[in-house]
Amino acid sequence: MMRLGYEAMTGILLALLAAVSWGSIVFISNKLGGDEDSQTLGTTGGALLFAIVVFLYKRPDLSTLVWVVGFISGLFWSLGQKNQFGAVRYLGVAKTAPMSTGLQLIGTTFFGVFIFKEWQTKMNIIVGIAALVLIIAGALLTSLNQEGERGQTKNLKKGLLVLLISTVGFVGYVVLIRWFNIDGWAAVLPQAIGMVTGAFLMTLRDKPYNKYAIRNILTGILWSTGNLGLLLALPRIGVATSFSLSQTGIVISTIGGLFFLNERKSKKQVWRVLLGCLFIIAGGVVMGVTKR
Template identity: 60%
Template structure:
């Protein structure tokens, strides 16, 4: 069941950047709108399930949510420099490396030699696929190179936020239902503080409530998957949604890629799917 939860997360999260770009707005209003949607979702879910909460769990959830804002806000910001079809694969590779490093070295989630060999091969396939989808067929001009460097720098900050958001919940063994409301509160407060001077209250933030609802669904299924199949496997499987956003950036948003680059993108997506399937075997 854990693998199914993680794959639902992949579909939800793989659609977020694509949907948000279609809805419009800058990264401030996009992030703020997402947190509004997440807060609404979590309030409804909390009153339906009514999980037990204490101050420690609440604080952990809020901190996790703040780190998520750092991750999501900077991912949206990096799209302005490189586009969806390049940023999402690179972001995926960075997140996979960080979360897997924690999952294996800190939480010891791969115990047998077979699990380690399959897991490492799977991660290599996913990261190679992510790099292949972002490969360029020709050298860019000076402006392109500057944009690439800026985009990568912002993505590094984004990765720290995303990885910490996932790891802190796993570290303190907080379950999904307990975390969902405190996380959303942390997300909302973090987005409000970071975006207040940019006037995020506009029609685009209202539109992006939809992306918050989509994200929340994926977040909940990921949190449910973590205790069942571990952080390395669940988070890696959740990132296979890269296929949706990468191909969507090219064919729906109309981002320009050469025929050779499109072949690389499709090949990279195949590698990512293969890696996701292999990761499933590490917990079979």
């Protein structure tokens, strides 16, 4: 029993490490500059550097299955990240982060609960759904438009389409690793190679080899820290709980977009966003209860 408690607590802390790391990505990449192509390419470059260091340190066994699944998972991620960066152009950081989170949570929770059967008791299901509702409600609150914004409907439709594509990529990247029970330490290098390959192919036409791509290597190292945390949390607390907890970091990017990137909001919207952040934090805390 003590062992299970320790494993669950470790998994929760690892998922929260991912939350802090990932919650800073969209905000930091925006501050570093560049378009979605240079940001994606730079991020994958940083992820590959991180993966090489981890591989040399841990020396994990890499079977053919690990290489194939990890590589494909990385391709999915590059699809998700490029389109998430692209959505910022239409929605801004403060809207993109929470909306993206809500869509990803729906996808990963579906697989976690209905495919992997991670919530097996009635109490788990009740508490888990309550937590998910809180997080999604918070995401919706933070993403509501200001009345009278010019072109808001058109931009919202374009942004949502881009985010749907992004969601497919992010959900596929997480679910594949869990489906084949790939060890987190072993997955890092193949996954990073898949990420770089995907980013290179998707940005090849625009040739984003510039200073912004180099700057965003820092974004990749930050992302990789969170990624490793999530990969190690998956076998401990499952997809539904670990991914939901990892997404509570959108509070960082949302507040960063409001107060440090000067994304214009009315006073009413600011309070709505802050209330949404409180909902998200509460949801993350409640989600942790499903693994008590």
